Each structure stands twice: as C-alpha cells, then as structure tokens.
Amino acid sequence: MNEVAGWLGYSLDRPGGRIGVRGLGDRVLLLGRQAGRLASLYSYSAAEAGMKVAVLDVDGSVSPDVRGYYDTYDYSSMLYEAFRLEGEDAMHGQLVAGAYAAALDLTPEEEAILSAALQKLSAQNDLATPTSLYDALGGVEGFRGFYVDKLRGRIGALKLLDATRAEPFDRLTFEGALVDFSSAPYPQAAELAACLYVAKVLYTARSSAFRSDALLVTGAHRIFRSLTRFQHSGRLMAHLLEFPAPLVLATQIPALMNDRLLESMPVRVYSSEAWNARRNWKQAAALACSFIVCDDRSGASSGFAPRFVRPKRPAESPARPGTHVVVNRGLTRTILEDVVRFDTASRQSVVMYLSAMFLASDVEAELDRLHSGGFLILEPKENGSGPKIFAYTVTEAGRRLLRGMTE
Numbered sequence: 001m002n003e004v005a006g007w008l009g010y011s012l013d014r015p016g017g018r019i020g021v022r023g024l025g026d027r028v029l030l031l032g033r034q035a036g037r038l039a040s041l042y043s044y045s046a047a048e049a050g051m052k053v054a055v056l057d058v059d060g061s062v063s064p065d066v067r068g069y070y071d072t073y074d075y076s077s078m079l080y081e082a083f084r085l086e087g088e089d090a091m092h093g094q095l096v097a098g099a100y101a102a103a104l105d106l107t108p109e110e111e112a113i114l115s116a117a118l119q120k121l122s123a124q125n126d127l128a129t130p131t132s133l134y135d136a137l138g139g140v141e142g143f144r145g146f147y148v149d150k151l152r153g154r155i156g157a158l159k160l161l162d163a164t165r166a167e168p169f170d171r172l173t174f175e176g177a178l179v180d181f182s183s184a185p186y187p188q189a190a191e192l193a194a195c196l197y198v199a200k201v202l203y204t205a206r207s208s209a210f211r212s213d214a215l216l217v218t219g220a221h222r223i224f225r226s227l228t229r230f231q232h233s234g235r236l237m238a239h240l241l242e243f244p245a246p247l248v249l250a251t252q253i254p255a256l257m258n259d260r261l262l263e264s265m266p267v268r269v270y271s272s273e274a275w276n277a278r279r280n281w282k283q284a285a286a287l288a289c290s291f292i293v294c295d296d297r298s299g300a301s302s303g304f305a306p307r308f309v310r311p312k313r314p315a316e317s318p319a320r321p322g323t324h325v326v327v328n329r330g331l332t333r334t335i336l337e338d339v340v341r342f343d344t345a346s347r348q349s350v351v352m353y354l355s356a357m358f359l360a361s362d363v364e365a366e367l368d369r370l371h372s373g374g375f376l377i378l379e380p381k382e383n384g385s386g387p388k389i390f391a392y393t394v395t396e397a398g399r400r401l402l403r404g405m406t407e
Contacts, residue, residue: 006021008021008041008042008045008307009041009291010305010307012290019304022049025266025267026247028268029267031271033252033271034273035250036061037061037065037271038250038306039061040061042248044309051214052174052176054212055218056179056181056217056218057219058190058194058218059218059219060181062178065309066309070178071175071178072177072179072180073172073177074180075184075190076163076378076390077167078167078169078197080163080166082169082193085127096118096199097111097235098199100155100192101235102236104154110147111235113147114133116140117133117136121133121136129162130162134159138152158188162390163389163390172212173201173210174211183378194222194223195223198223198240205245210245214246214248215243215248217247218250219251220250221253221256224237224257225257226255226256226258241261241264267294268296272289272292287305291304331362331363332401332405335350335354336376336405339394343381343391344389350363350367351364373397374397374398375394375395375401378391379391
C-alpha cells in the first residue's frame with residue numbers, strides 16, 4: 001500500500017511511519033468531538049489519493065474544509081432522484097420505508113403501513129414525497145383507524161420537504177461527490193433527506209451501479225439513533241452493514257449512536273478526548289489533539305497525529321450581518337431583479353437563465369453569497385400541477401440591497 005498517496009497523519013508508534021486511508025479497513029467509525037475534523041481529513045486525503053468518495057455531510061462538518069476538492073451539492077440537488085421510486089421494484093420501496101422509519105423512529109407496524117403505501121405509489125410511478133405519502137396512506141388496504149391517522153399526522157408534519165428535478169444521482173454514486181445537508185429548513189428534514197439518500201445509494205449498490213470507492217456519512221447518530229423501542233426493525237441499518245463498498249461513519253456523540261451499529265463496525269478511530277474518557281482501559285492516555293485507531297478484530301491500537309488540511313480556495317473574510325461584499329455589481333443586481341420577477345426561480349433555473357451573460361460558476365458563487373448573507377432564502381412554492389419546488393425569495397434585506405444598487 002502506498003501510504004503517501006493518501007495519508008491521515010504521522011504514526012505515534014512507528015517513528016517516521018504514516019497512517020494511510022486505505023489501511024483503515026472497510027467498516028470504520030470516527031468517534032468523538034473531533035470526528036468532524038477527522039471526517040474532513042479522511043475526505044481530503046482520499047481525494048488526494050484519487051479515490052472517489054460519496055460524502056453525505058449530515059451535520060455540515062466536512063463541506064467547509066474540502067470545498068474545491070469535491071463537487072459539492074445542496075441537500076435538495078438530488079432529492080428528486082431520492083424520492084423517485086424505481087418502477088415497481090419492491091426493494092426500493094421497502095428501503096424508502098426504512099428511511100422514513102429511521103428518521104421518524106417508527107414501529108414495525110407503522111413501517112409496514114408505509115411500505116404498503118409505497119408499493120401503491122410505485123405502481124403509479126409517483127414520488128415518495130411526504131405529500132404523496134400522506135394522500136396514499138388513506139387508501140392502504142388492510143390498515144385503518146388510529147395507527148393510520150397517527151402516521152398521517154407525523155408524515156403531514158414533513159410536507160414542506162419537497163423536491164424539483166435537479167442533478168442526476170449518478171453524480172454521487174459514479175463520480176464521488178459531497179452532499180451538504182446543513183441548509184435543510186429544520187433538523188428532521190435533514191435527517192429524512194439523508195436517510196432517503198442512503199436508501200437510494202443502497203438500492204443503487206444492489207444493482208452494482210455504485211462505482212464510488214467509499215461512502216462517508218457524518219452526523220451518523222442523527223439518522224441511526226440509539227433505539228428507544230426494542231421492537232424497531234432497523235431495516236435500513238441492516239442493509240447498510242451489507243454495503244459492498246467501504247463504509248465510514250462519523251459521530252461526535254457516540255452515546256446517541258445505535259448500539260448494534262457500534263458493535264458491528266470493527267475499526268474505530270477515537271479522538272483523544274473520546275479515548276481518554278473511556279474507563280477500565282489499561283492503555284496509555286492519548287496525547288491531546290491526536291487520534292487512536294482501535295481494531296477490534298485484532299485488539300491492536302495505534303495513535304497518530306493528524307496532518308493539516310490545505311484549503312483549496314482562500315477563505316472569505318466574514319461579513320457583518322446585513323452586509324454584502326459585491327464582487328460583480330451587474331451580476332448581483334441581475335440575480336435580485338430576476339428572483340423578484342419570477343416566483344419559481346430555483347437555483348438551477350437562475351444559473352441556466354444567466355449563463356448566456358455570465359459564467360455559471362460566478363452565478364453559483366453569487367447565489368451562495370446572497371443566500372448565506374440572508375438576502376435570498378429558499379422556500380417551497382407551487383409549480384402548477386407538478387410537485388412543489390424550492391425556489392428563491394428576496395428578503396427585506398435583499399430588497400434594500402437592490403434599492404441601493406438602482407438608486
């Protein structure tokens with residue numbers, strides 16, 4: 001193995017030795033408060049080694065550090081494909097039912113009701129959106145009364161989570177990319193979207209169409225939580241453990257992680273504070289800011305000092321709230337005017353519409369700056385007879401900025 005091609009840091013046990021990405025194993029857990037930092041380091045080193053890693057950044061800890069090394073997408077970019085049921089294949093419908101069960105902590109009975117509704121939607125070539133599911137639950141044969149009404153209420157609370165046609169899913173499964181879920185409108189939306197992405201990846205891997213070298217999921221405790229019901233089926237987790245490619249899960253709060261998942265991952269990488277917090281261990285304490293690799297298969301453990309992640313693009317200086325650094329005055333004004341003019345101006349439509357006048361990369365960067373600065377917001381809007389889409393709306397701060405540029 002060529003450790004120099006993708007190394008995580010300097011070994012503390014072998015002078016001059018290095019810990020390589022490929023040497024960790026196929027089932028790896030990153031644990032402790034520094035798990036986000038280590039996940040960023042793993043992603044950075046894997047990209048340096050030429051590996052194609054599919055990164056589901058649930059807690060948003062990786063994307064700021066490796067932006068520029070990965071094609072980065074917002075959580076809604078491929079959500080339409082995650083919602084789209086693959087014909088009448090029962091496997092995908094059951095995985096999607098498992099995704100809803102994991103995100104909402106449903107019982108096996110409630111998961112069975114969802115699975116029946118999803119089979120109905122599959123036959124209709126419909127999407128597995130909360131809105132479609134809410135309507136389909138009313139017509140599920142064999143299930144009536146309190147449980148269906150209760151489940152419809154829980155699904156109805158997620159109606160704002162919808163999607164529009166956007167990026168193809170093979171951007172993630174073929175080429176390796178990063179999906180950032182930190183911009184989701186509320187935590188449960190991010191968790192459900194992440195579970196749906198996992199379900200789609202598992203279904204894709206079943207048909208041998210997953211060609212990325214590894215799957216990395218951050219914030220894993222949010223989607224594979226410690227079980228509150230012993231009768232919970234954990235279908236999505238069971239299929240995840242059978243994933244044919246290397247799997248890396250990161251969690252900053254191991255205590256909230258599913259116990260069965262913790263026991264099923266043989267290689268664990270602890271940040272120093274997580275290692276030192278463990279009791280009844282005879283091993284020496286870990287140095288501050290270091291990491292310990294513990295392999296349960298052999299009982300061996302080794303430490304390493306992490307290397308530095310080099311940003312590919314210089315970090316922008318933070319702006320004061322309510323201010324905006326105008327890079328291209330004409331582009332900023334055009335974007336704001338077009339969003340005001342069109343009610344359903346999505347990210348993709350704005351980029352395509354303005355690509356004749358400006359570089360697409362400049363339009364995307366300006367949209368990101370306006371969005372992060374609070375001048376634009378994404379919210380669900382009606383799209384005629386089709387599903388709702390997330391489209392931009394100019395905030396009051398954005399209108400003040402536009403007035404200042406037109407006066």
